[in-house]
Amino acid sequence: MQSFALQTIFILALFSLSIAASGLKSLNPCSDDFLQMEAYKEMTRKVNTTKCRVLSTLGAQFAWNYLKTSQNQTQITVLIGTKLIPADIGWLAWGVNPDQPRMVGTRAIIAIKLPNLTMVNTYNITKDVKLGCKLQPSPALDFRVQNMAAGSHAGFFAVFATLILPDQQYNISSLNHVWQIGRSADGSEPNMHWTSLGNFDSKEVLDLRTGSCRNIGHHRQHLRKVHGILNIIGWGTLLPIGVIVARYFKQFPFKLDPCWFYFHYSCQVLGYTLGSIGWGIGLLLGHESKYYTFHRHRLIGICVFGFTTLQMLAFRFKPAREDEYRKHWNVYHHFLGYALLVMIPVNIYKGIKILKPDNRTWKWAYNGILVLLAMVVLALEIYTWAKFLCAKYYKKSNQGSNSRPGNGSRSEKGK
Ligand code: HEM
Ligand code: HEM
Numbered sequence: 192m193q194s195f196a197l198q199t200i201f202i203l204a205l206f207s208l209s210i211a212a213s214g215l216k217s218l219n220p221c222s223d224d225f226l227q228m229e230a231y232k233e234m235t236r237k238v239n240t241t242k243c244r245v246l247s248t249l250g251a252q253f254a255w256n257y258l259k260t261s262q263n264q265t266q267i268t269v270l271i272g273t274k275l276i277p278a279d280i281g282w283l284a285w286g287v288n289p290d291q292p293r294m295v296g297t298r299a300i301i302a303i304k305l306p307n308l309t310m311v312n313t314y315n316i317t318k319d320v321k322l323g324c325k326l327q328p329s330p331a332l333d334f335r336v337q338n339m340a341a342g343s344h345a346g347f348f349a350v351f352a353t354l355i356l357p358d359q360q361y362n363i364s365s366l367n368h369v370w371q372i373g374r375s376a377d378g379s380e381p382n383m384h385w386t387s388l389g390n391f392d393s394k395e396v397l398d399l400r401t402g403s404c405r406n407i408g409h410h411r412q413h414l415r416k417v418h419g420i421l422n423i424i425g426w427g428t429l430l431p432i433g434v435i436v437a438r439y440f441k442q443f444p445f446k447l448d449p450c451w452f453y454f455h456y457s458c459q460v461l462g463y464t465l466g467s468i469g470w471g472i473g474l475l476l477g478h479e480s481k482y483y484t485f486h487r488h489r490l491i492g493i494c495v496f497g498f499t500t501l502q503m504l505a506f507r508f509k510p511a512r513e514d515e516y517r518k519h520w521n522v523y524h525h526f527l528g529y530a531l532l533v534m535i536p537v538n539i540y541k542g543i544k545i546l547k548p549d550n551r552t553w554k555w556a557y558n559g560i561l562v563l564l565a566m567v568v569l570a571l572e573i574y575t576w577a578k579f580l581c582a583k584y585y586k587k588s589n590q591g592s593n594s595r596p597g598n599g600s601r602s603e604k605g606k
């Protein structure tokens with residue numbers, strides 16, 4: 192049984208890693224529509240080393256070139272574009288951060304699109320913005336900005352600008368740059384953006400000379416997949432299967448004693464092991480992403496781990512069948528077990544929601560698992576009641592006596 196468990200863990204870990212590895216992508220060049228923009232053509236006319244690539248989030252595409260203008264200054268020209276939804280209103284921001292690739296401290300250029308008007312301004316994003324203060328234009332940044340413009344082309348909304356960056360604060364071989372989109376603005380004050388992962392991963396450290404980048408979200412994306420797969424298999428599939436076996440195969444309608452116990456025990460131990468590894472990876476990911484937290488997912492996740500750990504204590508502290516405390520233990524073990532069966536899918540759906548907008552496959556995969564489990568439960572429940580009613584009718588007509596084959600008779604026997 193132990194070697195079977197180890198083999199299964201090994202196969203599942205390989206499966207998770209291979210799915211994660213299949214997500215590795217090379218950097219994408221820009222689309223033809225983007226390259227047809229007048230601003231891009233102008234950039235390439237002036238500097239023939241202009242580079243362009245698709246950024247990792249928000250469907251953004253980014254073109255840039257640079258020129259050394261003096262001993263301690265570099266002029267960089269950038270063009271960033273994405274498709275806003277809805278197309279007629281919203282904002283697009285791009286900025287550089289002298290300290291870290293993060294929102295607070297970013298000096299940004301933000302283009303706001305209103306139904307009849309487009310405006311572009313510079314902004315200094317301080318920590319007050321994160322705390323809820325309005326983001327207002329800051330005409331003076333710690334570098335000069337020229338030729339700011341914004342416009343639409345082939346569904347793209349794009350911002351163009353030239354920045355004169357002091358080399359001391361901004362190293363063009365590792366430039367922290369950040370981009371973002373939002374859905375609404377009050378005049379020149381953009382409102383808060385969405386809080387999905389795409390909006391939080393929209394930052395990287397870019398080498399303007401080679402185009403290579405250290406994408407903060409990239410290695411994390413693979414760990415997130417492993418986290419999701421292990422949690423869905425461990426907590427979301429194996430634990431419910433273990434409960435189904437305890438419920439329907441212990442005494443009634445099927446009596447598979449003591450097989451049901453070994454199966455329940457193995458399923459829960461395997462599910463707990465895989466789920467705990469996934470949970471640990473979740474905590475690691477949460478720890479790494481210091482600038483944001485998914486509070487509810489984290490809280491429910493910690494409760495799931497805590498409660499399953501309590502359930503696993505059955506392994507050591509389960510009273511013997513004849514013990515007077517056994518019936519209290521049964522109530523507690525049943526109650527916590529079924530509470531977990533509610534909490535786990537809630538948290539799995541919360542985790543899947545965090546991955547928005549790339550979460551459709553996850554959602555359908557887990558929907559499929561849930562529907563399958565629900566169908567098995569429904570079939571077994573119908574069979575249980577049919578067998579119970581038949582037995583009752585048979586007994587009544589034969590002896591006139593009455594007994595319900597349910598939890599009462601179940602707990603008399605078995606482990
Ligand atoms: C019952 C199952 C699950 C548990 C117990 C769980 C637990 C956790 C925990 C404790 C964190 C750390 C949160 C933080 O500190 O901010 C986390 C993060 C996360 N989880 Fe889950 N999780 C579960 C299922 C899922 C699923 C199914 C997915 C997606 C398919 C998912 C996606 C994520 C993502 C994307 C993060 C954030 C990673 C980051 O900050 O970069 N989780 N999870
Ligand atoms: C319009 C006003 C804005 C507000 C009110 C706002 C608010 C926030 C908040 C509250 C978070 C953290 C969420 C959490 O901790 O759970 C956040 C994260 C983030 N925001 Fe904004 N934001 C604004 C504009 C911007 C702009 C213009 C950019 C890009 C230039 C941006 C880029 C980011 C990034 C990359 C993150 C992820 C965390 C980090 O790396 O710092 N935000 N934002």
Ligand code: HEM
Binds near residue numbers: 459463499528
């Ligand atoms: C996360 C881990 C676990 C969960 C979620 C869980 C859940 C459950 C649930 C919901 C039931 C009731 C099924 C029913 O009759 O309707 C049950 C029964 C049972 N479980 Fe677990 N279980 C876990 C781990 C364990 C472990 C590790 C052991 C033993 C070492 C164990 C031993 C039992 C026994 C003996 C019963 C039958 C109780 C009775 O009715 O006499 N469980 N479990």
